Amino acid sequence: MTTPDPCPSSWCTIHLDRIAANLALALGLVPEGRRFCAVLKADAYGHGIAQVVPIVREQGVTCIGITSNAEARAVRKAGFDGDLIRLRAATPHEIEGALSDRVQEYVSSPAIARELHQHIKSGRLKTKPHLALNAGGMSRDGLEIATTAGRENCLAILDLLGERIGGISSHFPSNLPQDLCHSNNLFQKQVDWVFDNSHLQRDAVCVHAGSSLTLISDTDIDTDMYRCGAILYGILKPELGFRPTLDLEARVVSLQDYPEGSSIGYDRAAHLSGGRRLACISIGYENGFRRLVQEDCVVAIRNQPVPVLGKVSMNAIVADVTEVAGVSLGDTVSIFGGASGNPVTQQRVEQQFGTILADLYTDWGLRNPRFYRR
Numbered sequence: 375m376t377t378p379d380p381c382p383s384s385w386c387t388i389h390l391d392r393i394a395a396n397l398a399l400a401l402g403l404v405p406e407g408r409r410f411c412a413v414l415k416a417d418a419y420g421h422g423i424a425q426v427v428p429i430v431r432e433q434g435v436t437c438i439g440i441t442s443n444a445e446a447r448a449v450r451k452a453g454f455d456g457d458l459i460r461l462r463a464a465t466p467h468e469i470e471g472a473l474s475d476r477v478q479e480y481v482s483s484p485a486i487a488r489e490l491h492q493h494i495k496s497g498r499l500k501t502k503p504h505l506a507l508n509a510g511g512m513s514r515d516g517l518e519i520a521t522t523a524g525r526e527n528c529l530a531i532l533d534l535l536g537e538r539i540g541g542i543s544s545h546f547p548s549n550l551p552q553d554l555c556h557s558n559n560l561f562q563k564q565v566d567w568v569f570d571n572s573h574l575q576r577d578a579v580c581v582h583a584g585s586s587l588t589l590i591s592d593t594d595i596d597t598d599m600y601r602c603g604a605i606l607y608g609i610l611k612p613e614l615g616f617r618p619t620l621d622l623e624a625r626v627v628s629l630q631d632y633p634e635g636s637s638i639g640y641d642r643a644a645h646l647s648g649g650r651r652l653a654c655i656s657i658g659y660e661n662g663f664r665r666l667v668q669e670d671c672v673v674a675i676r677n678q679p680v681p682v683l684g685k686v687s688m689n690a691i692v693a694d695v696t697e698v699a700g701v702s703l704g705d706t707v708s709i710f711g712g713a714s715g716n717p718v719t720q721q722r723v724e725q726q727f728g729t730i731l732a733d734l735y736t737d738w739g740l741r742n743p744r745f746y747r748r
């Protein structure tokens with residue numbers, strides 16, 4: 375958004391009070407003696423990182439996870455002085471650019487270890503890097519030390535960075551009980567190997583793996599810290615009191631009656647089998663109402679589900695409001711969230727857009743102006 379629009383077509387309402395409540399609930403689930411890292415990557419999952427940092431600070435969280443340099447800057451600018459971890463591998467250019475924001479980097483190759491070593495020698499790197507292991511996990515950016523070559527690279531990293539290593543991490547690809555046990559065992563074995571082959575002291579290193587799904591699973595894993603994002607935004611476990619934190623809404627901008635046989639939208643992909651009253655709604659794929667939506671998609675007007683008809687336009691959708699009494703020009707339309715009792719549940723919105731809520735949140739938050747509820 376370049377200039378704030380005083381009268382936006384569609385908008386997000388961000389419930390900061392619910393993020394605070396979700397965080398408090400999540401902290402209550404953390405086993406005694408373990409740490410919690412609040413994951414605020416992707417602009418706090420589309421909610422706005424600058425607005426979420428104060429909540430995290432207020433509840434005494436001492437670790438934040440980000441991915442981009444801009445996010446690191448935003449976290450420091452919001453006054454957070456604690457541990458700031460980049461939860462992915464970074465390029466040398468990114469590492470250099472984040473030195474002044476005291477970002478703790480992941481290291482999983484000798485090349486990056488050499489970069490970090492240079493910055494340590496010049497006194498510019500003040501933070502402790504985390505050794506990122508794959509441990510049979512994501513095969514995304516962690517070092518796989520199941521192979522001889524991997525172990526050699528690990529020894530080279532340990533040689534260069536020595537006791538500067540402040541953490542050892544992995545990321546679990548699945549949180550099904552069996553997978554979790556397997557990943558955890560493998561990770562612990564690899565962590566033991568690292569300690570056996572270095573001068574690192576166990577109590578000086580934060581060994582961490584596990585995300586929101588791990589925290590809410592019944593499997594207790596050996597981690598010094600849980601790194602959680604999704605749970606803060608009410609994506610999981612409504613039965614424990616977690617609540618969704620982002621609403622997406624738009625308005626009815628036209629109401630028209632069309633006769634039987636009328637085609638609707640581009641490519642005449644839909645037709646009316648009888649006369650219907652159709653509402654034009656001010657949201658399209660520009661605003662994250664995805665073009666490849668399911669055919670039985672609904673939005674809510676006056677808390678009633680109304681079917682979306684035809685192909686999604688760039689800036690508009692069409693809904694059949696014939697069955698809802700009293701629909702008026704300017705009425706608010708809920709795509710997700712809003713008034714309680716909205717028939718478009720999380721399960722329904724995920725099904726109709728064919729993806730998970732985290733994907734929708736990050737998209738919607740970027741494509742719409744955000745208004746904040748405290």
Ligand SMILES: *Cc1c(COP(=O)(O)O)cnc(C)c1O
Binds near residue numbers: 603
């Ligand atoms: C995104 C991410 C997390 C948080 O995951 P959630 O499922 O949102 O809790 C934790 N660790 C890493 C490495 C991540 O990339």
